[in-house]
Amino acid sequence: MNDLTLIREAAVAVGETALRMQSEGLRIWxxxxxTPVTDADIEVDSLLKAMLLRARPDYGWLSEETADDPSRMDRRRLFVVDPIDGTAAFMNYKPWWAVSIAVVEDGQPIAAVVHAPELEETFTARVGQGAHLNGDPIQASTTAELVNSGMLGDAKMFAHPAWRAPWPDMRIETRNSIAYRLCLVADGRFDAALALSAKSEWDLAAADLIRSEAGAVLTDHKGRTFSYNKPVPLMPSLICAAPAMHPLILERVEHIDLRN
Structure with a gap:
């Protein structure tokens, strides 16, 4: 079984577990x-770790719900996992959450799945082989203007008076799961996603490969690309956008000092 098949089957299986636990009533703390966490986050993390490392015992492990083990940096390959990305949506019975799993090799994702159980959407990618939604190929949009574009982000941020120039009219929405936001850019339902706050590797690794294989661009707000399995697994910000949109957004935000 190749890595993509392994992580896709695992994501679907634990998605069913999360839905069952949600229907039975969650414990939340x-x-x-x-940040909030539920007993389902912990259970899904435990199941994934057992399932995946049983199949690939030589891989490292990095997950939001597992205490970090620095020995992961000695492994050429590792799983980077967010067992439930978008916990706030999950615990409030909204569908905008996903199981996110990437296989990272030498700092870059090579296989990825973002599975949104309530939406019955499974995004997958393997390096050099394109990105897919439920088995069908996906592609980022060709939008080349900010005006009237579809933007995922905080509407209050875009409306803030401190911007050097006002943002044009855009269709601005948000989704709790960061990984799912990037996948919505990858499949062209939205043209871009912007967040000017730190994100973790497990938020981004799987969706990074999916957007790349779909032709979207992902950097931080200074235009720097991402690598994974770092000692501190954080990214300062993100811009994920259709190719013609990315430089338009970068021009508006690259002057900002986030001090991350």
Whole structure:
């Protein structure tokens, strides 16, 4: 079984577990970083770790819900996992959450799945072989103007008076799962996603490969591309956009100092 088949089957299986636990009633608490977590997050993480490392015992492991083991940096390949990306949506019975799994080799994702169980959407990619939604090929949009584009982000941020120039009229929406946002850019339902706050490797690794194989561009707000399995697994910000849109957004935000 190749890596993509392995992680796709695992994501679908634990998605069913998450839905069952949600229907039975969740236990919810707050982590030390003041973000919510549920018993399903922990159970899905445990199931994935057992399932995937049983199949690939020589791979490393990096997950939002597992204490970080620095020995992962000694592994050429590792799984980068967010067991439930978009926990706030999940615990409030909204569909904007996903299981996100990437296989990273030498700092770059080579196989990826983002599975949104409630939406019955499974995004997959393998390096050099394109990106797919439920088995069908996907492609980023060809939109070349900000005006009237579809943007995923915080509407209040775009409306803030401190911008050097006002943003044009755009269709601005948000989704709780960062990975799912990037996949919506990858399949052309939205033209771009912007976040000017730090994101973790597990938020991005799988969706990074999916957007790349679909032809979208992903950088931080300074135009720097991402690598994974770093000692501190954080990215300062993100711009994910159709190729013609990315430089238009970068021009508006690259002057910002986030001090990350």
């Amino acid at each position: 707050t982590k030390d970083n003041n």
